[in-house]
Amino acid sequence: MKLLHFTGQVWRPPYEANSQLLQVTAGCTHNKCKFCSLYYGTKFRLSPITEIEEDLKVIQSYQSKARRVFLTGGNPFVLSYNRLLDLGLLIRKYLRYCESIGMFARISDIKSKTIEELKNLRHLGFDSISIGTESGDDETLAVMNKGYTANDIVEQCKKLEEANIRYNFVYLTGLAGKDKGEQNAINTANVFNQLHPFTINFVSLTVFPESDLYIEIQRGNFIEATEHERLLELRTFISKLCIETTLLGNTVSNTVPFIGMIPNDKTRLLNELDLAIKNIGEEELRRYRDSIKSL
Numbered sequence: 001m002k003l004l005h006f007t008g009q010v011w012r013p014p015y016e017a018n019s020q021l022l023q024v025t026a027g028c029t030h031n032k033c034k035f036c037s038l039y040y041g042t043k044f045r046l047s048p049i050t051e052i053e054e055d056l057k058v059i060q061s062y063q064s065k066a067r068r069v070f071l072t073g074g075n076p077f078v079l080s081y082n083r084l085l086d087l088g089l090l091i092r093k094y095l096r097y098c099e100s101i102g103m104f105a106r107i108s109d110i111k112s113k114t115i116e117e118l119k120n121l122r123h124l125g126f127d128s129i130s131i132g133t134e135s136g137d138d139e140t141l142a143v144m145n146k147g148y149t150a151n152d153i154v155e156q157c158k159k160l161e162e163a164n165i166r167y168n169f170v171y172l173t174g175l176a177g178k179d180k181g182e183q184n185a186i187n188t189a190n191v192f193n194q195l196h197p198f199t200i201n202f203v204s205l206t207v208f209p210e211s212d213l214y215i216e217i218q219r220g221n222f223i224e225a226t227e228h229e230r231l232l233e234l235r236t237f238i239s240k241l242c243i244e245t246t247l248l249g250n251t252v253s254n255t256v257p258f259i260g261m262i263p264n265d266k267t268r269l270l271n272e273l274d275l276a277i278k279n280i281g282e283e284e285l286r287r288y289r290d291s292i293k294s295l
C-alpha cells in the first residue's frame, strides 16, 4: 500500500476536518513567532512536484471525488504565483471534482501577489484560506515577532477581497500579556471591522517549553494574562465587533467553548461569557490550561 508523504507536524484548522490533506510544504518560512511551537524541529521544506504527483495518484485511487483539498504546512501560500498555478492545475488533473483549495497563509505571503494574480488563483479554486493574524494591535504584533503590522493586515486582506478569495482569521487571546488584553481587543476589533473575514477563530495562548515565549516567561520578561482577563478580553473584542461573520471558539485552548454568528448571536455570546466569568474560578480555568498537552 502506498502512503502519502507527510513530514514533521501536520496541523489543520478544525473546520478543515473533512478536507483532503495534501503536503506541498512542511514547516513555516517565518518560524519566528515567539509563542509558536507548532513546527518546532521541522525545517521549511518544499515538496518536489514528483512527490506531490505521487500523492495525488494515491488520493485519486481512494478519494477521487474529493471536493476540497487543504494544502499542509505553516504557510503554503508563500509559494510563488506560478508554483501555485501549477499546483492548482495538477490538483484539477487528478481530482476533477475538486471545487476549492485551502491552506494557511501569512500576511506577507499575500504581499508578493498582484490582484490579477490573486484573481487567477481564485478562478483555479484557491479559496477560504486561513490566516493566523492573532492580533491587530501593533505593539503585540511587534513583541511577538509576527513580522507585519495592523496596516499590512488591512492592505493585504483588501486585495484578497478584491480577488474574491474568502479568508479566515485567528485571534489569540492573552497574547498581549497581563493587563494588556483590553487594548489588544479594542485595536484588533478596529482592524477586523475594516475587513470581511469569513470566520474568526479563537485560540487562547497556551505556552509550550519549545517556544521562545516560554523562555521569556522564565526570565520574567513576559507575564501571562490570567484566565479571567482573557475572557474579559474576548468579551470586549466581541462587543466591539460590528461586521457580519462567524465566530468559532471551539479549539482545545478555549476554556469556555462557543460558536456564534455576528451580529445575531452577540448578546447570547456576551451573556455566556459573563456567566462563565461569574461562575468559574480562576484556579479551575488555569488547571484546565495547564492540562493541555498540544494544540
Ligand code: SF4
Binding pocket: 028, 029, 030, 031, 032, 033, 036, 037, 038, 039, 074, 075, 106, 132
Ligand atoms: S504562528 Fe504561523 S507564521 Fe508564526 S511561526 Fe507559527 S506557523 Fe509560522
